[in-house]
Amino acid sequence: MSITRRDFLNGVLLSTAAAPLTQLGVLSASGTVSAGELVDYPPLKTGMRGSQPGSYDAAHSVAWAGKKNFGTLTQLKEEYDLVIVGAGISGLSAAYYYQKQLGNKARILLLDNHDDFGGHARRNEFTINGQMRLGYGGTQSIENPGSYSKVAKLLLKELGIESSFFEKAYKKDYFKKNNLQGMTYFNKSVYGKDTLVPFVFKELAEFMTGIKGNAIDAKQAIKQMPLSELARQQLLRLATGKPSKLLEMPIKKQAKYLHNTSYYQFVQDEYGVTDPLVLRLLRYMIADDWAMGTDTLSVYEAVDSGCPGLDADQMYEILEAAGEDLGDDEEEDYIYHFPDGNASIARALVRRLIPDVANGKTMEDLVTARFHYDRLDKPNSLVRLRLNSTVYNVKRETHGVTVSYVNNNKAFAVKSKHCVMACYNMMIPHLVPQLPKAQKEALSELVKMPLIYTTVLLKNWQAVQKQGLAVAYCPGNFHTIVQVDYPVDIGDYQHSATPDMPMSLTMIAVPMGKVGVALKEQFRAGRRKLLSITYAQFEQEIKEHLNGMLGPAGFNADRDIEAITINRWGHGYSYYYSDLNESDDFEENGPHIKGRKPFGPITIANADSGGDAYTDIAIDQAHRAVSELFTK
Numbered sequence: 001m002s003i004t005r006r007d008f009l010n011g012v013l014l015s016t017a018a019a020p021l022t023q024l025g026v027l028s029a030s031g032t033v034s035a036g037e038l039v040d041y042p043p044l045k046t047g048m049r050g051s052q053p054g055s056y057d058a059a060h061s062v063a064w065a066g067k068k069n070f071g072t073l074t075q076l077k078e079e080y081d082l083v084i085v086g087a088g089i090s091g092l093s094a095a096y097y098y099q100k101q102l103g104n105k106a107r108i109l110l111l112d113n114h115d116d117f118g119g120h121a122r123r124n125e126f127t128i129n130g131q132m133r134l135g136y137g138g139t140q141s142i143e144n145p146g147s148y149s150k151v152a153k154l155l156l157k158e159l160g161i162e163s164s165f166f167e168k169a170y171k172k173d174y175f176k177k178n179n180l181q182g183m184t185y186f187n188k189s190v191y192g193k194d195t196l197v198p199f200v201f202k203e204l205a206e207f208m209t210g211i212k213g214n215a216i217d218a219k220q221a222i223k224q225m226p227l228s229e230l231a232r233q234q235l236l237r238l239a240t241g242k243p244s245k246l247l248e249m250p251i252k253k254q255a256k257y258l259h260n261t262s263y264y265q266f267v268q269d270e271y272g273v274t275d276p277l278v279l280r281l282l283r284y285m286i287a288d289d290w291a292m293g294t295d296t297l298s299v300y301e302a303v304d305s306g307c308p309g310l311d312a313d314q315m316y317e318i319l320e321a322a323g324e325d326l327g328d329d330e331e332e333d334y335i336y337h338f339p340d341g342n343a344s345i346a347r348a349l350v351r352r353l354i355p356d357v358a359n360g361k362t363m364e365d366l367v368t369a370r371f372h373y374d375r376l377d378k379p380n381s382l383v384r385l386r387l388n389s390t391v392y393n394v395k396r397e398t399h400g401v402t403v404s405y406v407n408n409n410k411a412f413a414v415k416s417k418h419c420v421m422a423c424y425n426m427m428i429p430h431l432v433p434q435l436p437k438a439q440k441e442a443l444s445e446l447v448k449m450p451l452i453y454t455t456v457l458l459k460n461w462q463a464v465q466k467q468g469l470a471v472a473y474c475p476g477n478f479h480t481i482v483q484v485d486y487p488v489d490i491g492d493y494q495h496s497a498t499p500d501m502p503m504s505l506t507m508i509a510v511p512m513g514k515v516g517v518a519l520k521e522q523f524r525a526g527r528r529k530l531l532s533i534t535y536a537q538f539e540q541e542i543k544e545h546l547n548g549m550l551g552p553a554g555f556n557a558d559r560d561i562e563a564i565t566i567n568r569w570g571h572g573y574s575y576y577y578s579d580l581n582e583s584d585d586f587e588e589n590g591p592h593i594k595g596r597k598p599f600g601p602i603t604i605a606n607a608d609s610g611g612d613a614y615t616d617i618a619i620d621q622a623h624r625a626v627s628e629l630f631t632k
Helices: 035-040 057-065 089-102 150-158 163-169 218-224 229-240 251-260 263-271 276-283 299-304 312-321 343-353 425-431 437-444 462-467 519-532 535-553 591-595 615-629
Strands: 047-050 073-085 108-111 123-128 131-136 181-186 195-197 383-386 389-396 401-407 410-421 449-458 469-473 479-483 503-509 561-573 602-604
Touching: 047 535, 057 389, 057 425, 073 089, 073 401, 089 108, 089 343, 089 410, 089 615, 108 389, 123 343, 123 449, 123 561, 131 449, 131 503, 150 615, 195 218, 218 229, 229 263, 229 276, 251 299, 251 312, 263 276, 263 299, 299 312, 343 383, 389 410, 389 425, 410 425, 410 615, 425 437, 425 591, 437 591, 449 519, 449 535, 462 535, 469 535, 479 535, 503 535, 519 561, 535 561, 602 615
Parallel strands: 047 561, 073 108, 073 410, 108 383, 181 469, 410 602
Antiparallel strands: 123 131, 181 195, 389 401, 401 410, 449 503, 449 561, 469 479, 479 503
């Protein structure tokens, strides 16, 4: 039995026996679901999601072809105090802060080119056998909430989100109880043989709390890897040796080397690693963390993230001896995770801004609350959220701003007192042509990093348990990370506790350019690659990947996959500082600082303008952007 394109209609396996409509839709109060609900409730949509097909067409025509005219422009009679371009976490937070500033009389319109809100904080929802299963299509967790700014901490508190709740909600014994651990998977097409090795080089417990250490040591693991004898020797030297050339240098020179040399070059110079399959293994090892390969990351950044070749504690001693202050921030357990990732933060903001959209007030009822998308843009609502609306021009007027956008191939314009640009910063020069030249140039430098977060709904995870897999690093595959769902119980939502229950797997891909190409050009090349891949190609790769990895335990993709949601982000992580690619004053004087200057009634938010790719940064920048609107 094979899944054809007809079977996998937009990502969901449709057969009367396997998946009746009530399993695929959201159950209404009466326990039934209509075809309309499938269309009108975006989290349920499967197939090609994230930046869904068509979501970027108008923006690309503006940025690539310089298009300025989208037909007859209808000037709407609607007038607002604030129009926000972009309904991700930063845009939603900006609406929240503006409302706090002016009270509940403020009229606010949010415009977003996607068919769902939240930006990269995207909810993937499924209903199977009467059970809700959730996945996250991007922003994964509240990472290190103790380090959040006072502003970001207060916002979460006011939304009713308490990080301490996860101390009990996250089941730390889950992985031990089910004997699940980290693996490295070598696929047949690249490495000659499908091989699953119970070993990973980096510390997985840092991002999946509760995973036990490696079952075998590096020497035993390398013996099992489908590599040539020469390749094994090179990898073994790297895993067990010491960097003698580096350690012979004076301390100051060692520190400089750690920051100024790529890890990719380091393994070749120090350990003689030349085998292309070993280099591939090392290049993608931390790509899911950085959205970069180790060819563009320094030795310090790679070793700090768990790559082999130098003991991390020894590296920190070198840097401290050279006079560097490494700080004393401690990493918190990686447990602050809603079942749909930080989509729950976006949902909490929308529910607060537009109370009629969903019932409930707590973080416990938030996860399973039904959101009525037909109530997002009601004329009588003080805050309106208009999806599928691509802004193509923002014009500063003598009094206020005129914002023009395209919706359903028709052009509209609205007037507003203020405007916050909470969209992709690199688009802003095209959308606000009145900006000063220097500011446009700064904004244009912030090239985002392409990413793919694929959610695969399994009918059960029996094969996953038999293989003992919690997370797998897969250097030979397009998706280099496969991981099980985080074990979190919150409100009425329960994690997939037993192997006979449905489970969502997350698969992460980071498309890159060729080794040796400049970092930003690699991002552009990766985005071109991402946009050229069809759904059929994604489907085939996913099936082959999971069959090769889980097949020995009885897994069959055609039988065991219920649905696939591909969250495609051509513009993914915000651009941020890295040793080899930016000057040391990036945080204080980088292009994000120059680019976010207020332009009269127009200010700029989003994580881009904070120079980092974290939820708290998006919140902080929203607060700054709104504050600037009221600063004389």
